[in-house]
Amino acid sequence: MRKKLTAKFKELFGSAEGTKLYFSPGRVNLIGEHTDYNGGHVFPCALTLGTYALARKREDRLMHFYSMNLDNFGIVEASVDDLANKAEYGWANYPLGIVWAFAQRGIRLKSGFDMVIWGNIPNGSGLSSSASLEVLTGLILTDLFGIDTLSMTDLALIGQYSENHFNGCNCGIMDQFTVAMGKKGHAIFLDTSNLSFQYAPVELEDAKIIITNSKVKHSLVDSKYNERRQECADALAALQEELDIHSLGDLDMDIFNKFKEAIHDPVQVQRARHAVSENQRTIEAVRALKDGDISSFGKLMNQSHISLRDDYEVSCPEVDTLVELAWAIPGVIGSRITGGGFGGCSVSIVKNDAIDTFIDTVGKAYKEKVGHEADFYTVEIGDGAHKL
Numbered sequence: 591m592r593k594k595l596t597a598k599f600k601e602l603f604g605s606a607e608g609t610k611l612y613f614s615p616g617r618v619n620l621i622g623e624h625t626d627y628n629g630g631h632v633f634p635c636a637l638t639l640g641t642y643a644l645a646r647k648r649e650d651r652l653m654h655f656y657s658m659n660l661d662n663f664g665i666v667e668a669s670v671d672d673l674a675n676k677a678e679y680g681w682a683n684y685p686l687g688i689v690w691a692f693a694q695r696g697i698r699l700k701s702g703f704d705m706v707i708w709g710n711i712p713n714g715s716g717l718s719s720s721a722s723l724e725v726l727t728g729l730i731l732t733d734l735f736g737i738d739t740l741s742m743t744d745l746a747l748i749g750q751y752s753e754n755h756f757n758g759c760n761c762g763i764m765d766q767f768t769v770a771m772g773k774k775g776h777a778i779f780l781d782t783s784n785l786s787f788q789y790a791p792v793e794l795e796d797a798k799i800i801i802t803n804s805k806v807k808h809s810l811v812d813s814k815y816n817e818r819r820q821e822c823a824d825a826l827a828a829l830q831e832e833l834d835i836h837s838l839g840d841l842d843m844d845i846f847n848k849f850k851e852a853i854h855d856p857v858q859v860q861r862a863r864h865a866v867s868e869n870q871r872t873i874e875a876v877r878a879l880k881d882g883d884i885s886s887f888g889k890l891m892n893q894s895h896i897s898l899r900d901d902y903e904v905s906c907p908e909v910d911t912l913v914e915l916a917w918a919i920p921g922v923i924g925s926r927i928t929g930g931g932f933g934g935c936s937v938s939i940v941k942n943d944a945i946d947t948f949i950d951t952v953g954k955a956y957k958e959k960v961g962h963e964a965d966f967y968t969v970e971i972g973d974g975a976h977k978l
Contacts, residue, residue: 591708592978595644598658599706602665608646610733614726614975615640616711617718617768618801618937619928620777620792621887621894622872624902626762628822629783629837630869633876634764635792636772638972641709641722645730648702653689655682658708670699675756684720687756688727691748692737694755703734712803712965717935720757721765724749725975728770733977742974743785746770760816761930772974779876783839790876792971794884797923797941802916802952803965804908806933815930818861818904825862828853838865864901868894888924888939892917895926895936904931908960912936915952922948 592611599606615636622632648654655666666682673690675683689699707726711719728745731737740748749766753759763782771778776789792799826838832852835841846866853859871890878886895913899905905913909927913936916925921944928937940948949966956964 591642592644594658595642595706595708598656598708599644599646599704602656602706603646603654603704606644606646609644610646610730611978612643612645612726612729612733612975613640613978614643614722614729614769615772615972616722617765617772618799618935618969619764619768620799620937621868621875621891621926622764623868623894623898623926623928623931624818624822624904625839625865625869625872626764626780626782627760627819628762628826628865628869629839630781630865631839631872631876632764632780632782633777633790633872634768634780635777635971636768636974637711637717638970639710639717639967640972641707641711641719641726642978643705643707643726643730645703645705645734647734648704651702653686653702654704655679655685656704656706657681658706670702681723683757684723684752685727687752688724688731688748690756691752692728692731694751695748697737697739699731699735703730705730717801717929718765718769720753720759721749721761721769722975724752725766725769729975729977742770743767745975760819768974770974772972774973775971777971781839783837790879792879793882794939796943797884797939798945798968799971800938800940800945800948801928801967801969802912802936802938803967804906804912804933804935804960805962805964806906806908814904814932818902821855821858821861822865824855825853825858828858829862838862839869841866842870843867860901860903864897867897867901871897884923884939888922891924891926891937891939898927898931902931906931906933908956909934909936911956911959912952912964915955916940916948919944919948919951 619634746766780787921941923939925938
């Protein structure tokens, strides 16, 4: 990877002397979807797929961003004296947003930098390419400019802040937190209400995690993601008239069912029911995993998909097709949509001896039903963002 990036860096900027190499992963969420901005629990893991960057400090005030995945953009140039989101910057608004968010915290860069990236997270797949890039940029800035006052959790929060306020997607903390704090072989059981977390080993002795990309690109900025957040906030406000709670994550299903009449909008009832039930499923799923009960974990994944499809309405026909095809195959322990929704990927846990059948059967049937192919990735759980 270093060779490829170094050659491109030399070509663009004359030499690659003094450059440093960094990596930031993508993530997949095993269970706990749309709970992170509702004060609930999530259970994601970092992947060995991710984003690589070669970067170097400049002497002047200019910043140069170049993506080897998006050659047609060419070099995007911006100045540390003009940190504005501009349509012509395209993808570079994500790293630029981090420079802006650092400035919001009073950390202003004394000079610019050059940055060349290449990633193997499929674009628009819902595996957090934006969070990967945000945390990556934060890591680069702290290293190049010797900023030692920020922890990896700080970098996650800065990434979320920048995505919320600079790029206009009102995302929760899960993606950036996972990218920053990932640990090889472990998923992160994170309580998003207070950022307390524990690492849980994911020991699938005779099974693998397979991500299937529907190739329906999702864009959370354009999608109904922000609308779902608002519906949950409105449901919470209605419940707070009756209950002393801070978030939907404070409820269990018994209390929710007892007080749901306080929410007068039936759509908001559905959204809140998902947030509450998904949080409970996530707590139960982690317990099952710790007990070595992978079969129960898989059943909870399946229930999660049904709730996301019916109550939260963030799935789409293509991903529903992938999941329903998976459910029909012996050896598939569980399968569900993963990520923000409205396209993107499913995540499945598949027994080793069923993997070939799974890829072959789902692949063929999906193409017949939908008209285009799906992509399959057998993934490994990797570490969080780090310098190479």
